[in-house]
Amino acid sequence: MSTKPEASDVTAPTSSRESSETLTITDNRTGSTYEVPITDGAIRSLDLRQIKVDEDDFGLLAYDPAFMNTASCRSTITFLDGDLGVLEYRGYPIEQLAEQSTYLEVAYLLVHGELPTKAQLDDWTHQIKMHTFVHENVKSFIQGFRHDAHPMGMLLGAVGALSTFYPDANKIHDAENRQLQTVRLIAKMPTLAAFSYRHNMGQPYVYPDNDLDYAGNFLGMLYKMTELKYQPDPRLERALDILFILHADHEQNCSTSAVRAIGSSLVDPYSAIAGGVAALYGPSHGGANEEVVRMLLRIGTKDNIPDFIEGVKAGRERLMGFGHRVYKNYDPRARIIKKACDDVFEVTGVNPLLSIATELEKIALGEEYFVSRRLYPNVDFYSGLIYQALGLPASMFPVMFAIGRTSGWIAQWLEMVQDPEQKIARPLQIYTGERRRAYLPLDSRS
Numbered sequence: 050m051s052t053k054p055e056a057s058d059v060t061a062p063t064s065s066r067e068s069s070e071t072l073t074i075t076d077n078r079t080g081s082t083y084e085v086p087i088t089d090g091a092i093r094s095l096d097l098r099q100i101k102v103d104e105d106d107f108g109l110l111a112y113d114p115a116f117m118n119t120a121s122c123r124s125t126i127t128f129l130d131g132d133l134g135v136l137e138y139r140g141y142p143i144e145q146l147a148e149q150s151t152y153l154e155v156a157y158l159l160v161h162g163e164l165p166t167k168a169q170l171d172d173w174t175h176q177i178k179m180h181t182f183v184h185e186n187v188k189s190f191i192q193g194f195r196h197d198a199h200p201m202g203m204l205l206g207a208v209g210a211l212s213t214f215y216p217d218a219n220k221i222h223d224a225e226n227r228q229l230q231t232v233r234l235i236a237k238m239p240t241l242a243a244f245s246y247r248h249n250m251g252q253p254y255v256y257p258d259n260d261l262d263y264a265g266n267f268l269g270m271l272y273k274m275t276e277l278k279y280q281p282d283p284r285l286e287r288a289l290d291i292l293f294i295l296h297a298d299h300e301q302n303c304s305t306s307a308v309r310a311i312g313s314s315l316v317d318p319y320s321a322i323a324g325g326v327a328a329l330y331g332p333s334h335g336g337a338n339e340e341v342v343r344m345l346l347r348i349g350t351k352d353n354i355p356d357f358i359e360g361v362k363a364g365r366e367r368l369m370g371f372g373h374r375v376y377k378n379y380d381p382r383a384r385i386i387k388k389a390c391d392d393v394f395e396v397t398g399v400n401p402l403l404s405i406a407t408e409l410e411k412i413a414l415g416e417e418y419f420v421s422r423r424l425y426p427n428v429d430f431y432s433g434l435i436y437q438a439l440g441l442p443a444s445m446f447p448v449m450f451a452i453g454r455t456s457g458w459i460a461q462w463l464e465m466v467q468d469p470e471q472k473i474a475r476p477l478q479i480y481t482g483e484r485r486r487a488y489l490p491l492d493s494r495s
């Protein structure tokens with residue numbers, strides 16, 4: 050959830066507002082009171098450390114497992130309003146970007162903060178196209194995986210391995226170097242993803258075709274066979290480009306927080322983003338789109354939906370693709386993806402699972418269990434239906450998410466590296482274990 054200072058907050062606070070922009074805390078253990086400043090709707094947790102019972106006291110901590118109510122950074126990249134279902138990249142509503150922009154233009158916007166001029170976009174596109182190849186050794190690296198290795202596991206390994214091909218990438222305080230690695234990561238992610246797919250299929254790798262646009266080139270690396278030139282269907286290419294836009298960034302989600310935390314140790318961006326791929330792999334996060342399709346296949350027919358919903362309400366199942374830590378309203382991306390389904394199915398034929406998914410959504414949104422918990426479809430509920438219609442296996446769905454999210458991860462990494470307030474991420478803990486125990490020799494232990 051983003052808290053954005055209202056216009057009134059950013060003007061010079063009057064003396065009365067200055068005094069009111071504080072929290073008065075009374076520590077009932079000591080009777081002492083403290084004035085803690087409130088800025089942009091937050092207090093600094095470190096301001097709590099002054100609250101002590103005596104001089105030996107470490108001071109008060111804020112305990113927040115899973116960071117349910119903790120802002121880890123100040124950011125200008127993505128704004129979310131979970132109650133209103135609002136998503137903006139650099140202030141531009143996601144609906145406008147999905148409708149009028151392209152993924153590479155959005156990637157530029159996320160990384161540079163402004164929409165590019167034509168010259169800037171042409172140069173950016175050229176740079177990306179000049180970096181789509183990977184070192185030939187990467188192919189043998191991917192060949193080392195089992196034929197049925199999960200492609201997210203292969204992507205995770207391959208992205209991390211890129212750090213060994215570009216040892217200079219650890220010069221993270223060099224702006225030019227950061228930009229080179231930014232371009233390389235956005236350019237090479239589709240190539241690594243496609244190589245992982247082709248490895249699973251037992252098919253030869255297809256090299257990038259720089260005559261094609263970003264999404265079309267990716268489709269070519271997935272599906273080109275003996276034809277001399279792969280010709281992507283423009284409707285599928287556009288639908289895929291929109292999906293990459295919708296997945297590009299989402300403020301401090303699990304995988305982005307992982308990228309920021311790993312990057313805070315000043316490691317290179319490939320290693321940090323490999324950590325992002327690892328976090329995204331999980332079924333509670335980017336792996337949910339794969340689980341949605343497996344869930345729909347398991348439900349099988351509309352007649353089985355009531356029993357499945359009962360299983361969810363009884364806690365035996367999770368309705369995958371539903372619910373969100375921030376959105377307590379319809380995820381705006383899910384709405385756009387649902388619309389994109391129609392464009393794709395016009396080419397591929399309707400995915401038979403669509404009717405089960407829409408019926409499941411309709412029934413769930415009428416059930417008190419979901420309404421009371423404000424559980425709505427999220428970005429993963431419908432996206433898998435499109436990927437499946439494009440001919441991809443469910444295991445490739447989180448890989449598709451990772452391709453889009455790469456520009457967001459790198460934009461967030463760039464912001465973190467240049468943020469003077471940031472340093473190595475190292476949370477504290479509340480220790481609840483034993484203390485000062487005497488060592489027991491082996492033969493004295495029962």
Ligand code: SDX
Nearest residue numbers: 299302333334335337367368369370371372373374422427
């Ligand atoms: C993404 O953070 C981001 O921005 C992520 C993302 C991005 O772009 O980066 O948007 C992408 O990861 C989307 C989420 C994909 N995951 C899923 O679809 C998996 C299913 N959803 C859930 O596991 C869950 O909703 C989460 C993980 C998404 C959110 O979990 P929270 O915020 O920790 O909520 P919770 O688990 O505490 O749930 C609150 C209540 C619980 O019930 P009670 O204990 O109060 O009785 O809601 C229930 C949960 O059991 N609940 C669900 C449910 N999601 C929450 N019950 C059934 N089915 C679900 N999907």
